[in-house]
Amino acid sequence: MKHKCIRAAVTAALAALTLTACGSSSSGTSEPVSGSWDDVIAAANEEGKVTIYSTQAAPRLAALEGAFEAAYPAIDLEVVRGVDADLLSKIDAESRSGKGIGDVAVITDVSWMDANNDTDAAGKLIGPNFDNPEYERDTSIIADRFFLEGAVLLGFGWNTSLLPSGISTPQDFLEPALKGKIGIVNPATSPTYLDYYSHIEKYYGGREVLEQIADQNPRIYPSNQPLAQAIASGEISAGLMADPMLPNKEAGAPVEWAAGEHIWGAKWYGLVLGTSPHPNAAQVLANFMVSQPGQDATSVGYSSALPDVEGSLARAQEVPDQNVEVTTGDGAERYRDELEKTFN
Incomplete structure (x- = not known):
């Protein structure tokens, strides 16, 4: 993707506007300018x-980058992909220091969201697309x-x-x-x-x-993305927690996927970070992500937040919520310890 920069010379009036746009409120939260959406x-x-x-798949984030920069050519979108644990650690560190690097985040950790509902970790959403009835x-x-x-949506993947x-x-x-040829995902990576695993047990x-699968000496991966890559490359024959692997399939990899009789999914939630150094661009990106072009970019092989998105497998609103008994608080810690003992 091309890289863009702010013009080296600006007038005093534009400089003042920029300072207002990037300034912090009295609460320490970075906020966009007041005014119209055009402003x-x-x-x-x-x-x-x-x-x-x-935490979304790299190919879908690349598609988002391309679509967003086409819609807003003056704004360079930089993508940092990772698992919930690593990204939330960065977000918390930036929030404590007040020195933000990230502007928008997409996570699946509902417990972190619950803990930060009433904090300055996330800014209020103002984009018009959030009021689209669809x-x-x-x-x-x-x-x-x-x-x-x-x-x-995660299920069972294999190398055909x-x-x-x-x-x-x-x-x-x-x-x-x-035995020794299957893969699983580290349960400590994310409450998701x-x-x-709770779904599999149920x-x-x-x-x-799960104990029988552990006896198969599975390889343990940090997330479903490297697990999918291992299936595609033939490093393992099958994986317990794979996404549909459409990019691998489109590239000619011998892979296939099944949701199983009981479908499981994890909702992706976005937020504008409270310490965003680019609070206006953050709001524009968040708004774009729930537009038709944004959903077209990120939903292929996944579930979409809008109806009738080509390549989407389902509506995200229809995916069941997490089992908070094993994803939050003491229950999460206890279940994580039990699974780590099972698989290690």
């Missing part, structure tokens, strides 16, 4: 840059700060060259020939993954099936 866009163009921290604001936005961007018979249930991972055979 916010103008200030965002002067800022010239916006950074997103996201977006269903009442069920898609939490506390006026966290917006539903989409959802990932190595495992032509495929996978339809967790019990299929127990075949003796697959704790929710997935619908597919209880703790016993």
